[in-house]
Amino acid sequence: MIPNSRRIFLKQSAALTGAFSLTSLFQQAHAADFAAATRSVSHLNALEAAQNEDFWAPIQRAYSVNPNLMNLNNGGVSPAPIVVQEAVERYNQLSNEGPSYYMWQILDQGREPLRQKLAQLAGAKPAEIAINRNATESLNTVIYGLPLKAGDEVIGTKQDYPNMIQAYKQRAERDGIVYKQISFDFPIEDDDVIVRGYEQAITPKTKIIHVTHMVNWVGQTMPVAKIADMAHAHGIEVIADGAHSFGLIDFQVPDLHADYFGTSLHKFLSAPIGTGMMWVKEDKIEKLWPLTCNSVPHSTDIRKFETLGTRSFPLEQGIGEAINFHEAIGSKRKEERIRYLKDYWATRVREIPGVELHTSLNPKYSCAICGVSVKGMTPGDLSSALFNKYKIHTVGIVWENISCVRVTPHVYTTIPDLDRFVAAVSELASSAKA
Known part of the structure; x- marks a missing residue:
């Protein structure tokens, strides 16, 4: 017998209520928490809200990232929030109930x-x-x-x-x-x-x-x-x-x-x-x-x-x-938050002897992605050491006249994560210099 929740989902899908309805998965899972968080920063501009950790906490919890792996390669591909994963899973289950019907006549x-x-x-x-x-x-x-x-x-x-x-x-x-x-x-x-x-x-x-x-x-x-x-x-x-x-x-x-x-x-x-x-x-x-x-x-x-x-x-x-998830955060808040996270680590590591940045910190010319290198280490060496020793995932870049490690946080990245990253770069720079 089909569980009641499953039966409700099938009816909703058949009626094409989908992601943009009052019964969307985002509405069910996050609307209340996100609305409350938004009210708490309504008096702040986007840059101020970017630094309000209480606002970003429920957003961070909405992802299922591995706590044992710090992913700082979001420039390659970003993880989806749990609610997006669940939507895909449910639509996939629906499709497999009768692919040629549910795919072409319903989901399409x-x-x-x-x-x-x-x-x-x-x-x-x-x-x-x-x-x-x-x-x-x-x-x-x-x-x-x-x-x-x-x-x-x-x-x-x-x-x-x-x-x-x-x-x-x-x-x-x-x-x-x-x-x-x-x-x-x-x-x-x-x-x-x-x-x-x-x-x-x-x-x-x-x-x-x-x-x-x-x-x-x-x-x-x-x-x-x-x-x-x-x-x-x-x-x-x-x-x-x-x-x-x-x-x-x-x-x-x-x-x-x-x-x-x-x-x-x-x-x-x-x-x-x-x-x-x-x-x-x-x-x-x-x-x-x-x-x-x-x-x-x-x-x-x-x-x-x-x-x-x-x-x-x-x-x-x-x-x-x-899209629901993105709009609930707010485009400008999101931009400022991710830039703030990039600036947070980048302004700290550039003070470390032997460390060089390859990206402007002027907000007009950069946002999330920033290149970094350590004197005495190739990009491959640095990226491998970050992963093998600290379980920090980045990517080494050697392309034309560019040679660095690309570091890219996302909205789920936490300040303690970036503190760990800065400490790791400091240790590796010190070891390379020695």
Whole structure:
């Protein structure tokens, strides 16, 4: 016999109440506690609330992270809150009751409400939002879908994400486009230096500029809107890689002034692993080819980019609960909290002899991600020592002119965690110096 709670869930799912209803899992599990926490900081601005540990305590408890492993590699992929995990599990159970029915006739109908909510979060039109699996899929859709021809030039940087770089190189090999890479020495705290770097590479054949909003290696925040304005003045379109910025920085996608934008939702939004979003400016949709087949490839309908075949409907629908969780915190509070956590450890370790930061601490140019190195240790040595000796998970970065360990906290990271991390770096720096 099906338990009563299970029967209720099935009825709710069949009625498509889902994540955006009064009976959502978030409403049941967290609404009261989060509302009370929010009231307690209602008199504080976002920066002040970022430092109020009582406010963040219930948020930290909402995650199921391993207490024996300090995860400071949230720039790679972030864990989902327990309520998001539970939503995915329940939708998965439902799907397996009768996959072709529950997936295609029930859960698939939840995509449009989800599109509406993602558009609201992005400050965009629902007609410009496609839901897919990650930033690589989003941006590859754009890169391979643009009607570029032999000789057309694309400008990117050596510090862009490798999957994007390889996509352009493949288009160059296959179609004869010209892919040009400029290089920056980060950190940079001057917008004009960055904008000028792109502008100096422009020729009459330049069609596209590719910009990484937040550079994944060291967290440098790029002035995308200024770059886009400059590019548009030259008749050039702009692709923005927002894999690390969406769900972290409090911004609206159209404010970047780009023409195309892609992101992974399983990073700072804490949506299920393997979820992403693409934004295409409405008047650009028709000319863009879908990455996978579609019966009307030149349609103006954003949904042509969602012809992915069978995919995980439970993961997709779990995004809704992640949005609920994010909005209950507040975008600006979340941004300031994670920046505060980054600054907390970074301002302390930079005072340690032999330790160097590779990221600006100016809030305009960084938020969550920060690179650090210890004199006498390679990034691999430092990352391995942090894990093997202290059970602190980071990632060593050696890419082009960047050599450091990337450290990225999230909202569930605690101050005692970061105190442990600072102490660990201090011990390792002292040992390396000796």
